[in-house]
Each structure stands twice: as C-alpha cells, then as structure tokens.
Amino acid sequence: MTLRSNPEQLRLMDRLDVIAALIVRDLMARFGRRGLGFVWTILEPMILTAGVTIVWSLIRPAIYHGIPIVAFVLTLYMPLTLWRHLTNPLVRLMHQHEGLLYHRIIQQDDILAARLLLEFLSTSTALVIVLFVTSSFGLINDIADPSLLLAAWLYTAWLFSGVGMLLAAWTETWDPAEKFIQPLQYLSLPLSGAFFMVSWLPGYAQHLALANPTVHCFEMFRAGFFGAAYDMHYSVAYLTAWCMGLSVAGVVAVHRVRDRAGNRH
Numbered sequence: 001m002t003l004r005s006n007p008e009q010l011r012l013m014d015r016l017d018v019i020a021a022l023i024v025r026d027l028m029a030r031f032g033r034r035g036l037g038f039v040w041t042i043l044e045p046m047i048l049t050a051g052v053t054i055v056w057s058l059i060r061p062a063i064y065h066g067i068p069i070v071a072f073v074l075t076l077y078m079p080l081t082l083w084r085h086l087t088n089p090l091v092r093l094m095h096q097h098e099g100l101l102y103h104r105i106i107q108q109d110d111i112l113a114a115r116l117l118l119e120f121l122s123t124s125t126a127l128v129i130v131l132f133v134t135s136s137f138g139l140i141n142d143i144a145d146p147s148l149l150l151a152a153w154l155y156t157a158w159l160f161s162g163v164g165m166l167l168a169a170w171t172e173t174w175d176p177a178e179k180f181i182q183p184l185q186y187l188s189l190p191l192s193g194a195f196f197m198v199s200w201l202p203g204y205a206q207h208l209a210l211a212n213p214t215v216h217c218f219e220m221f222r223a224g225f226f227g228a229a230y231d232m233h234y235s236v237a238y239l240t241a242w243c244m245g246l247s248v249a250g251v252v253a254v255h256r257v258r259d260r261a262g263n264r265h
Contacts, residue, residue, distance in 0.1 A: 018105055022114035041122035042129070045081045049130055052077050065200060067230070070139045075222045076194045078127050079156050083192075083214075085119040086160040087185070090168040091178055094257060108258040112168055120157050127153070144227025152220035155239055159213060162246025169253035193218035198233040206233065213242035 027041070053073045060069050093115055094108045134140045143149055171177045189195070193215030198206050209215050216234040223232035 014105075015110070018110050019114045019117065022100075022106070022110055023118050026114060026118060041118065042125045045078075045085070045123050045126040046130055049074070049077050049081065049126070065197070067226070068140065070134060071141070071225065074130065074134065074140065075218070075225050078123075078130065079153070079218055079221050080192075080194050081126070082120070082123050082153070082156055083160050085123050086116060086157060087164045087167055088181075089115055089119060090164040091181055092171045093168050094172050108254060112165060112254060116161050116164060120161075124153070143225060144229070145224045147224070149221060149224030152217060152224050155220065155236075155243060156217040158243040159217060159239070159246060162243060162250045165250025165254050166246065169250070169257045172257045188214075191215075197222065197230070199231040210235075210238075213239055 030041075053070055056073045057069055062069055064072050090112065094111060097111050100106045100111065131140070131143070135142065167177075167181060171181070191209070191212055191214075193209065193212065196209075198209055198215065198219055201209055210233060216239040219232045219234040220236070220239070222230070223234065226232075
C-alpha cells in the first residue's frame with residue numbers, strides 16, 4: 001500500500017497501518033528477535049502479579065475482610081498494572097521518538113496511539129491468562145459478572161489513557177515534570193481505591209473517596225469479579241464524565257505539542 005504524503009489526507013485504514021507498523025517497530029526495538037521477544041510484554045505483568053500475590057498470601061490471612069486474599073490481590077494489582085502501563089511509558093515518549101516525525105505520514109498521535117494500544121493489549125492478555133490459571137487451580141471462584149468486569153477494565157483503560165496523554169504533553173512542555181510523576185503516583189496510591197473497598201470506610205470517608213474517579217474503577221472491577229456478595233459503590237455516569245473530560249483535555253494538550261513540533265520540522 002502506498003500512503004499519501006499529506007498526513008491530514010490519510011484514510012482510516014492507512015492510519016491503522018501506520019499505528020500497526022509503529023507497534024511492530026516498538027516491539028523489535030525493545031525486545032529484538034532473540035529469546036522470548038515480545039512475549040515479555042505479557043509475561044512482565046503476569047510475573048509481577050504472581051509475585052505480589054505470593055507475598056500477600058504469606059503475610060496476610062487467607063481471608064481478608066471476608067474476601068479470599070488471592071482474589072483481592074488480583075482485583076488490586078491487575079487494574080494497578082494497567083494504570084502503570086498506560087501512564088509511565090508515555091512520559092517523554094514524543095521526545096524519544098522525535099526522529100520519526102521526519103516521516104511526514106507519522107504524527108505524535110500515531111506514536112501515542114501505538115504505545116497505548118500495545119500496553120493495553122499486553123496487559124489485557126496478561127489479565128486473561130492470570131484469571132485462567134488461577135481459576136484452573138481453584139485459587140479464585142468463577143467471575144460473577146464477566147460483562148461488568150470487562151466494562152470496568154475498559155473504563156480503567158479509558159481513564160488512564162487520558163491521564164497518559166496529559167503526562168505525555170506535560171513532559172514535552174516542561175522538562176522537570178518527569179521528576180514529579182512517580183512521587184505523585186506513589187502519593188495517590190493510598191487514595192486510589194486499590195487497597196480498600198468503599199464499604200470498609202465510615203460514611204463521611206466514603207463520600208470523600210468517591211470523589212476520586214479511580215475508586216470507581218476499582219469498585220466496578222470488583223463488582224464484576226465478586227458480584228452481589230459484596231457491597232460496591234461506583235457510578236458509571238460519574239466515571240464516564242471523568243473519562244470524557246480527561247480524553248478531551250489529553251487530545252487538546254497533545255495537539256498543542258504537535259503543532260509546536262510541526263513548526264520545528
């Protein structure tokens with residue numbers, strides 16, 4: 001297929017071809033052709049999840065707040081892994097791949113979309129494999145509501161894709177921003193909903209916790225995982241509003257960076 005030189009005139013299928021080519025290039029650059037290669041994009045979150053599960057199983061009781069510890073850790077760490085994979089790799093991503101912009105058919109949007117899609121697919125594949133293995137060995141019960149679990153996973157990806165785009169734009173426009181990202185992420189973890197359920201909190205704290213959209217992601221994910229056996233608190237409308245707002249803000253921020261970069265090339 002011959003792609004037109006003007007990126008604004010590229011058809012959707014042409015754009016998808018560009019993104020697919022960038023994904024393959026990224027895989028080859030990171031893992032090469034030797035050993036397991038791109039399989040590591042799936043194995044990494046699996047190994048980390050297994051390690052965290054084993055450690056928690058050793059230091060915590062088998063039943064944690066009425067929930068089997070393995071199941072609780074899975075509902076904690078897999079969305080957290082998605083969060084990490086959709087945000088951290090986007091830091092300074094456009095600067096690192098600035099040389100690709102000399103190819104007129106490639107835009108910053110394509111670079112970001114390729115990385116987001118790669119990280120989402122690898123983490124999602126790891127989730128499916130982890131759920132299959134733990135279910136096969138009887139470590140977890142059957143998923144109560146797979147459709148709700150899938151919806152929560154997609155909402156989590158949507159929310160943190162917006163955050164990732166904002167981080168990508170922020171680190172392009174202000175060099176010291178990179179130094180603040182990991183400390184801010186660590187500080188936000190206790191409030192994210194990963195390590196607690198809203199029903200465990202007193203009434204006033206529940207209202208404060210639910211102001212954080214990430215809490216809705218974890219509660220929705222656990223609602224799909226555990227079903228009606230546990231009291232979950234989340235609002236799809238509230239989460240949708242946050243996802244849309246972050247997506248619009250992220251796209252606008254990235255386009256501003258793109259326009260500035262376009263003036264340099």
